[in-house]
Amino acid sequence: MKKLVILGGSGIGMIACSIANDLGYYEICGFLNDIVPIGNEIGKYKKIPVIGKTEDVKKYLLDADIQFFIAYIGMQNEEEVFNKIQSLNIPAERFATLIHPSAVVPKGLCKIGNGVMMSPLSQLSSDTTIEDNCILLPNSYVGHDSTLRHFAHIAANAVVGANVDVGRAVHIGTNATIREKVKIGDFSLIGSGAVVLDDVAPNSIVVGNPARLLHSKDK
Secondary structure, three states: OEEEEEEOOOOHHHHHHHHHHHHOOEEEEEEEOOOOOOOOEEOOOOOEEEEEOHHHHHHHHOOOOEEEEEOOOOOOOHHHHHHHHHHOOOOHHHEOOEEOOOOEOOOOOEEEOOOOEEOOOOEEOOOEEEOOOOEEOOOOEEOOOOEEOOOOEEOOOOEEOOOOEEOOOOEEOOOOEEOOOOEEOOOOEEOOOOEEOOOEOOOEEEEOOOOEEEEEOOO
16 A cells, blocks of 8 residues: 555545545545644545644655645635645655546556546546646546646636646636637636636636636736
8 A cells, every 4th residue: 555645635635535545555644734733634524634734744755655645726826836835845756646547548648747636537638748736626628739737727527628738837617618729827717617718828817708807916
């Protein structure tokens, strides 16, 4: 059994736990969480202990048998969370990649980085590139020749078309659709149900059908 420490808690953290359980070869040590006190448990039905805070990563890195999963989603503070991950200095090879057995990945036709989570029924097309620490939630889809940059996350039922470049730490909301040949800039947020037809500048929040700029986080 591989040992797994998850940075996060309820929500994405528990989804990661469920996938790790389904894979069957992880012993879940617990969560590193900066809000829930050490010794408490997270989860309504399966209880996972909080074993430390983010700063305790250094201690757990000393155990070569432990792998880590980053269960964070920025949601309007994407750049801050991205920089926090970078500051942890976790070697890429120590990240656990969690791909649910029901996820669809064309064999030999995609590149998937370290620390990626693919939830049940998520799907990649051919010639897709998924960089480190990306998260794909259930029923999400990434079209052919598209790229998800470091720490991008795709919510449930979202569709990314072909030849799309999704920037670092971008969040694409539930049921959103990104048309083909669009570029989404780093640290942007795509609202739930948005239909993105044109390029999105970095640090933007876009919503609606067709998607329009709601707010620029640069200002």
